[in-house]
Amino acid sequence: MQPTPHNLVDQVIIQSNQLIQKPSQYTLIGKGRSAFxxxxxxxxxxxxxxxxxxxxxxxxEGDIYKRLKGCPYFPxxxxxxPNYLVMDYIEGMTFYQCLQKGIPITDEMVEKVEEALSFARQQGLNPSDIHLQNLLYTKDGTVKVIDVVRFTQDKVCHQWDDLREAxxxxxxxxxxxxxxxPKPLIDTVAFLYKKIIIPFRSLRLSK
Incomplete structure (x- = not known):
């Protein structure tokens, strides 16, 4: 892996969270709440x-990934x-895309996420904000967890617990x-969950 030239990163222009310019060898593959x-x-x-x-x-986030180094479930x-990370490019689909395409999310895939989060907890982290878009099913048939920036928050997050129970x-x-x-149905369920209209938490608490 060759380090990314700093001048290429500097060629990326973002204004008001919109991409204005990028170098030709950069292909946009994702946009989140805080980054491209x-x-x-x-x-x-x-x-x-x-x-x-x-x-x-x-x-x-870079410091968190350093603490997760050695676990195969993280890039x-x-x-x-100062404003970027260079990391593994992971070929595959998010769990969100698996639902759309009809690719089964198996017990084994869920167990691998459990192993990843357990490893993170062993490093003194607090896995948080786990959702279908930051869980990847790779071409090799394994699972990767990305977007770990909230793993140091103090607040207890039950989002993964609720997904696992659902x-x-x-x-x-x-x-x-x-x-x-269909995507509209997934997005609607996610919206209602965030508004606590769909009581997935009751599934977990009713055990």
């Missing part, structure tokens, strides 16, 4: 560039800049026939 993610076609790495108001998160980070007690049931789920 590019594939550097020159070295095959992913480049995560944070928006101006979130630039401080680059070091924060390797090769460089931490998987076990709804998705895996024979009566659940919607293995291929």
């Amino acid at each position: 993610v590019f594939l550097d076609e020159g070295n095959g790495c992913a480049i995560k560039i944070f928006f101006e108001e979130f630039e401080h998160l680059a070091k924060q 390797n980070v090769y460089e931490v800049g 998987h076990q007690r709804i998705y895996q049931r024979k009566y659940f026939i919607f293995k291929r789920i």
Whole structure:
């Protein structure tokens, strides 16, 4: 892996969280609440560039990835800049895309996420903000967890617990026939969950 040239990162222009300009060898592959993610076609790495108001998160997330080094369920980070990270590019699909495409989310995939989060806790971290968009099912048939910047927050987050219970007690049931789920339906369920209108928490608490 060759370090990304700093002049390439400097060529990325972001204004009001909108991408204005990028070098030709950068392919945009994702946008989140705090950053754009590019594939550097020159070295095959992913480049995560944070928006101006979130630039401080680059070091924060980089430090978290360093604590997770050695666990196969998290990407390797090769460089931490003032506003960017250089890390493994992971080929695959998010769990969100798996639902859309009808690719089964298996018990084994869920167990691998559990192993990843358990490892993070052993490093003194607090896995938080785990959702379908930051869980990846790779071409090699394994699982990767990305976007770990909130793993140092103090607040207890039950989001993964609720997803796991929904998987076990709804998705895996024979009566659940919607293995291929349209994007609008997934987004609606996510919205209602955040508003605590859909009581997935009651599934977990009713054990």
